[in-house]
Amino acid sequence: MNAVNKARGTASDRLGNVVLRPVRGHHAFEGCVEQLATAIRLGAFSYGAALPPERELAERMGVSRATLREAIAGLRTAGMVRTTRGRGGGTVVSYRPAIPALGGSPGIADRREQLLDSLVYRRVVEPGACYVAAGRKLSATEKMLLTTSLAEVDAAEDPATHRQADSRLHLAIASVTASPMTIEAVTEVQACLHDMLQAIPVLEVNIDHSSRQHRAIVEAIIAGDATKARRAMEQHCDDTAALLRGLLG
Amino acid sequence: MNAVNKARGTASDRLGNVVLRPVRGHHAFEGCVEQLATAIRLGAFSYGAALPPERELAERMGVSRATLREAIAGLRTAGMVRTTRGRGGGTVVSYRPAIPALGGSPGIADRREQLLDSLVYRRVVEPGACYVAAGRKLSATEKMLLTTSLAEVDAAEDPATHRQADSRLHLAIASVTASPMTIEAVTEVQACLHDMLQAIPVLEVNIDHSSRQHRAIVEAIIAGDATKARRAMEQHCDDTAALLRGLLG
DNA sequence: TGACAATGGCATGACCTTAGACCTTTAACA
DNA sequence: TGTTAAAGGTCTAAGGTCATGCCATTGTCA
Numbered sequence: 001m002n003a004v005n006k007a008r009g010t011a012s013d014r015l016g017n018v019v020l021r022p023v024r025g026h027h028a029f030e031g032c033v034e035q036l037a038t039a040i041r042l043g044a045f046s047y048g049a050a051l052p053p054e055r056e057l058a059e060r061m062g063v064s065r066a067t068l069r070e071a072i073a074g075l076r077t078a079g080m081v082r083t084t085r086g087r088g089g090g091t092v093v094s095y096r097p098a099i100p101a102l103g104g105s106p107g108i109a110d111r112r113e114q115l116l117d118s119l120v121y122r123r124v125v126e127p128g129a130c131y132v133a134a135g136r137k138l139s140a141t142e143k144m145l146l147t148t149s150l151a152e153v154d155a156a157e158d159p160a161t162h163r164q165a166d167s168r169l170h171l172a173i174a175s176v177t178a179s180p181m182t183i184e185a186v187t188e189v190q191a192c193l194h195d196m197l198q199a200i201p202v203l204e205v206n207i208d209h210s211s212r213q214h215r216a217i218v219e220a221i222i223a224g225d226a227t228k229a230r231r232a233m234e235q236h237c238d239d240t241a242a243l244l245r246g247l248l249g
Numbered sequence: 250m251n252a253v254n255k256a257r258g259t260a261s262d263r264l265g266n267v268v269l270r271p272v273r274g275h276h277a278f279e280g281c282v283e284q285l286a287t288a289i290r291l292g293a294f295s296y297g298a299a300l301p302p303e304r305e306l307a308e309r310m311g312v313s314r315a316t317l318r319e320a321i322a323g324l325r326t327a328g329m330v331r332t333t334r335g336r337g338g339g340t341v342v343s344y345r346p347a348i349p350a351l352g353g354s355p356g357i358a359d360r361r362e363q364l365l366d367s368l369v370y371r372r373v374v375e376p377g378a379c380y381v382a383a384g385r386k387l388s389a390t391e392k393m394l395l396t397t398s399l400a401e402v403d404a405a406e407d408p409a410t411h412r413q414a415d416s417r418l419h420l421a422i423a424s425v426t427a428s429p430m431t432i433e434a435v436t437e438v439q440a441c442l443h444d445m446l447q448a449i450p451v452l453e454v455n456i457d458h459s460s461r462q463h464r465a466i467v468e469a470i471i472a473g474d475a476t477k478a479r480r481a482m483e484q485h486c487d488d489t490a491a492l493l494r495g496l497l498g
Numbered sequence: 499t500g501a502c503a504a505t506g507g508c509a510t511g512a513c514c515t516t517a518g519a520c521c522t523t524t525a526a527c528a
Numbered sequence: 529t530g531t532t533a534a535a536g537g538t539c540t541a542a543g544g545t546c547a548t549g550c551c552a553t554t555g556t557c558a
Binding site: 499508513 | 529530531532533534535536537538539540541542543544545546547548549550551552553554555556557558
């Protein structure tokens with residue numbers, strides 16, 4: 001029995017090879033930039049909104065203030081935020097969503113595998129999140145968050161705004177599960193898919209279809225019908241995935 | 250409009266507060282130790298199995314070899330692995346699972362919130378994973394992995410071995426989804442719940458019940474019946490969760 | 499038996515991250 | 529109108545992490 005056999009070939013070893021994953025994403029600094037930039041692009045912090053104070057943000061992200069400041073400096077250089085000093089000052093979002101040039105989403109081809117995987121993962125996570133959300137007793141605030149988010153999607157006038165509102169709705173649904181791990185999973189999925197979703201040709205018929213599904217999902221969650229909510233989200237994921245798989249070829 | 254209102258109170262801001270998460274788990278070194286120790290305790294690397302070579306492991310975990318070596322040194326100190334030099338050498342697992350003293354799982358109370366959350370998250374992720382697994386065309390090897398893992402659970406003679414085999418079965422199911430993100434999610438869930446599951450009173454009736462459910466799940470996956478597979482896993486998660494919630498009080 | 503190759507062991511210098519204290523700016527408040 | 533509090537801006541010392549190259553050990557194979 002040589003070293004290779006010792007390490008490979010048994011069922012349990014196959015699992016060993018599968019569970020190991022990168023222990024973290026590069027440097028803390030890059031991680032901060034990515035997370036903040038994603039939150040802004042998804043619209044979790046929308047145009048004009050203020051980020052929390054540096055000290056608070058640093059603590060919440062588990063990073064030193066120095067590192068966080070470097071990240072913010074990066075965002076500032078990229079023109080996504082503006083910072084003012086003094087009491088009442090802070091860092092505010094100066095980024096407005098834009099429609100990418102058609103077919104001009106760079107690097108989508110490189111990440112083909114990852115994108116296809118995130119479609120699968122989305123199919124796993126988002127319907128499950130709906131099920132959990134519908135099974136909870138929601139507060140008035142939570143219901144309001146859902147209906148407001150839904151209304152914002154319908155009210156969006158340009159594709160870029162629509163895309164952000166759509167992300168926000170999905171994050172809102174995740175957030176009413178009150179499950180941090182579920183919220184994180186949905187956030188990750190939305191971050192992965194954002195660029196791709198943005199590249200979907202925005203046809204009137206797609207938007208209408210999508211809107212009907214969103215409404216069905218939210219209504220089922222508020223009504224507490226977990227099975228119906230899940231099924232509606234499954235349909236929504238499947239339909240969107242079909243479009244996206246077409247785009248990826 | 251003061252700073253607080255600028256940052257709080259709007260729907261979109263609420264989301265901003267919810268999506269920010271720690272950018273990473275402390276030091277790379279600790280992350281490595283934790284991930285490797287978990288993989289070993291879950292049985293992804295079972296007794297006598299060799300870990301991959303340091304250079305390969307370091308690359309896969311996205312960490313320098315120096316850091317990885319520190320982590321391995323930690324495991325060695327803890328008596329979980331043994332290392333030999335030279336060609337054909339390497340690091341092999343010298344850990345055998347043990348049953349914790351009843352009621353003696355330290356720190357379970359401290360993590361109460363996290364544990365309850367992981368039960369919710371599990372309910373989201375594992376049924377979804379079953380659905381995906383059943384929807385794929387499985388190779389003979391993959392089917393074999395499932396049936397072998399199932400047989401190992403039934404064959405386990407002591408509770409500790411049984412617990413490991415159970416984890417391995419769940420990881421095996423995740424692995425046949427062929428979705429890295431899904432695998433990671435299930436791994437995370439199993440790692441979170443491992444200590445708690447280990448503390449479940451091992452009653453004959455529980456094991457029988459669990460065994461029937463496992464068999465139903467695997468059969469449905471192999472038969473390609475996605476809905477049935479998901480429903481079976483939902484039932485399994487719900488039943489286990491009920492036991493665990495009871496333990497947590 | 500001798501060369502080779504695969505593996506762990508070690509050392510160095512550059513860079514990143516942290517924690518904490520302190521400074522500067524500016525709006526809000528008394 | 530002064531005082532204060534809340535925010536960003538800066539500095540430093542200590543330690544963590546990395547990439548890289550080389551060394552030491554030992555099984556394999558010609």
